[in-house]
Amino acid sequence: MALDPLAIRLDDTVAVVTGAAQGIGAATAVALARFGADVAICDRNAAGLKETEAAIRDTGRRAFALELDVRDGAAVAGFLADARNELGPLGVLVNNAGGGFWAPFLDVRPRGQAALIEENFGSVTHVVRHGVPLMTDGGSIINVTSVEAFRAAPGFAVYAAMKAAVEQLSRSLALELSERRIRVNCVAPDAIPTPGDAELAFPHLDADPNQPSDHVLLGPPTKPPLNPQALVLHNPHPQDKELWAILLTSSDGLKAMAPNGH
Numbered sequence: 001m002a003l004d005p006l007a008i009r010l011d012d013t014v015a016v017v018t019g020a021a022q023g024i025g026a027a028t029a030v031a032l033a034r035f036g037a038d039v040a041i042c043d044r045n046a047a048g049l050k051e052t053e054a055a056i057r058d059t060g061r062r063a064f065a066l067e068l069d070v071r072d073g074a075a076v077a078g079f080l081a082d083a084r085n086e087l088g089p090l091g092v093l094v095n096n097a098g099g100g101f102w103a104p105f106l107d108v109r110p111r112g113q114a115a116l117i118e119e120n121f122g123s124v125t126h127v128v129r130h131g132v133p134l135m136t137d138g139g140s141i142i143n144v145t146s147v148e149a150f151r152a153a154p155g156f157a158v159y160a161a162m163k164a165a166v167e168q169l170s171r172s173l174a175l176e177l178s179e180r181r182i183r184v185n186c187v188a189p190d191a192i193p194t195p196g197d198a199e200l201a202f203p204h205l206d207a208d209p210n211q212p213s214d215h216v217l218l219g220p221p222t223k224p225p226l227n228p229q230a231l232v233l234h235n236p237h238p239q240d241k242e243l244w245a246i247l248l249t250s251s252d253g254l255k256a257m258a259p260n261g262h
């Protein structure tokens with residue numbers, strides 16, 4: 001069921017989306033704007049960022065965009081402060097930037113491991129640490145994790161462990177930030193066809209295309225539908241049901257899904 005933007009308005013809300021140059025982040029940023037939010041976006045891909053910025057403005061909402069690497073805490077702090085100055089107090093933080101590469105764990109060198117940790121966990125802590133002081137009470141933090149946070153992910157062990165770490169971090173933050181009524185939730189997608197997903201290599205699948213589905217990682221040859229069971233909410237609030245659906249809305253084929261999965 002596609003959601004009607006008129007039914008859920010985010011007017012007067014400022015949302016921040018990391019990794020918004022393409023894929024889930026771009027779709028999320030534009031969807032939030034379509035629902036009435038002004039949106040601050042960042043990414044290390046300047047060209048894609050410009051496209052998303054233009055798409056946000058096309059909805060009639062304000063946009064603020066900055067090229068940066070979310071692993072750089074000082075850059076993230078500057079971006080969030082500028083976003084606050086340009087658009088106003090922050091209401092929603094979407095930690096979407098992340099990713100990884102396929103490699104058996106024993107082939108991952110310390111440098112690669114450090115990059116995966118910063119990319120998928122450090123980036124979230126930077127945004128939360130520097131973003132929460134700029135947030136309105138009653139705001140919402142949404143961390144995009146993965147089904148790999150909950151199941152074995154051979155070839156993506158460190159990535160999966162960091163997504164699980166974000167899930168656990170979110171539980172603690174949900175309680176710590178409850179005094180300010182800031183909600184902290186995770187959205188844990190199954191395979192979603194995005195540019196980043198397409199770039200991943202799956203040699204084991206080439207070897208055995210009939211591999212059972214519980215061995216399938218981010219990008220099986222045949223994409224399964226979005227899995228509503230993958231949604232994990234801590235201290236859920238009614239608005240979150242709408243927001244996660246917005247999160248999974250895309251202009252290029254992803255469908256907004258009702259909370260009951262129909």
Ligand SMILES: NC(=O)c1ccc[n+]([C@@H]2O[C@H](COP(=O)([O-])OP(=O)(O)OC[C@H]3O[C@@H](n4cnc5c(N)ncnc54)[C@H](O)[C@@H]3O)[C@@H](O)[C@H]2O)c1
Pocket residue numbers: 018019020021022023024025042043044045048068069070071096097098099100119144145146147188189190191192193194195196197218219
């Ligand atoms: N696509 C899937 O199947 C899938 C499944 C589960 C979870 N996820 C998660 O969803 C999120 C988005 O994935 P996607 O498939 O849209 O990926 P994508 O690669 O298509 O897009 C990710 C965007 O984030 C940006 N980005 C990545 N690292 C960055 C960094 N260090 N600094 C700044 N920008 C950075 C990239 O430039 C890109 O624009 C990720 O956290 C990913 O782990 C995706």
